[in-house]
Amino acid sequence: MTHETEQPIVWVVDDDASIRWVLSEALESLPYEIRTFESPEDALASWDKAPPRAVLTDMRMPGMDGLTFMEALHERRPEIPVIVMTAHADLDTAVNAFAHEAFEYVPKPFEVDEVVALVDRAVRKTLSGGRRRGTRKRTDEGGQLSVQIIGQAPAMQEVFRIIGRVSKLDVTVLINGETGTGKELVARALHSLSPRADKPFVALNTAAIPRELLESELFGHEKGAFTGAVATRIGRFEQAHGGTLFLDEIGDMPVDLQTRLLRVLNDGTFFRVGGRDPIAVNVRILAATHQDMEELVRQGRFREDLLYRLNVIRIKVPPLRERREDIPLLLRHYLAEEARKLGLEEKTLDPAVERYLSQLPWPGNVRQLSSLCTWLTIMAPGKVVHEEDLPLELRETQVTTGGQETGDDWSHALRRWAADYLAKGGNDLHGVAEQTLEKVLIQEALKASFYHKQKAAKRLGWGRNTLTRKLQQLGIE
């Protein structure tokens, strides 16, 4: 006899026993019956006895994979919400998961509480009727992606998840990130996965075009609209008709143009400079910025209503220093690619060099890294790149002291910082460094003593009054 239960059943399928254990413990808190399986085959074998209300499954497993499993489940019952987890997240996987109508996509490692909340949402959705899924044939395998975005760090997996989520939707996306982090690459991926993929992708860097030309660049102009307008010219909006317009550095757009942009977004029409007839366009806007847009709004430099309009979905692309585990992957990728492009021998990095490069600050992010790979492919003398083959500006300038002093690691960083500061023409080196040093030491000592001033002073080797005075001087709360 099978044991019948009133509670909705949730399947957890993962070949990793520890994950099954963690999840079944955590999901105990929900009023559902949790059943764990080592493989999709085992799970499906129990379908007839007790079909699940929701399924949480791993993506890569030795037998049937997560996507095939999801198809098998949806064939039996299209409305079953399936949450897929994966440790091997890349953009294709994320897009595929959503193309196969995953309920949600969770990159590993995940926050257990979030997964519990997700499972709860999934079950409630089916209990309340859920969304109707037709038996439509799935011919779309997630679109053809011509853009390769490299990244395995959790912060990148979040980027892939969002791209996958919005891939088929015609929504405006605001992409945030420092220079060279890949904002344009993300925009291209969004375009190439969208239904507009076979229409133009037009990019415009707002900051790179002189203010007085920007308007006609965006909207075009009629012949004779201004001196030099010898012929009618269409702008980027018209060029992008049917497709996507990528507005880079949107935060630099002058306020009067922001007003015009908002008008196009609202009514889909605009006038060429000097034009009388409204022109209708159908354009999806993707915008990018390295700036804090909310701050620009506070300073009155960016229209709040335009920000709301652009910021339907926000993607934050992390800088390289927040995803250091991706640095070796990117180095290898670009060394291979540059060698192929230039028709030269592919260089490999000495492991020490790879480690060294992985801890650099990379202010220019992936763009800087890829230029380094070009340089090395051309300039490094042998097949293996050693430390002395690195360009001068990346090489450690100091002679190592044998590492006898403590804090050797930060003395490297400090040395680089000092050299850089001086190279940029900065003065008062000692004063500036001292302030930073004290601030950091004080903050850490405070943290380590749970913000107990007396204890922090002791940890610092100071009297309490000294600490109080320094806190005031340095303006530390």
Ligand SMILES: Nc1ncnc2c1ncn2[C@@H]1O[C@H](COP(=O)(O)OP(=O)(O)OP(=O)(O)O)[C@@H](O)[C@H]1O
């Ligand atoms: N994750 C990644 N994987 C592979 N290549 C990348 C990645 N991120 C960025 N790149 C490459 O780095 C270069 C810079 O990327 P991109 O132009 O998209 O950056 P950006 O953030 O738009 O820069 P900016 O703000 O300066 O315009 C490009 O050549 C791009 O292909």
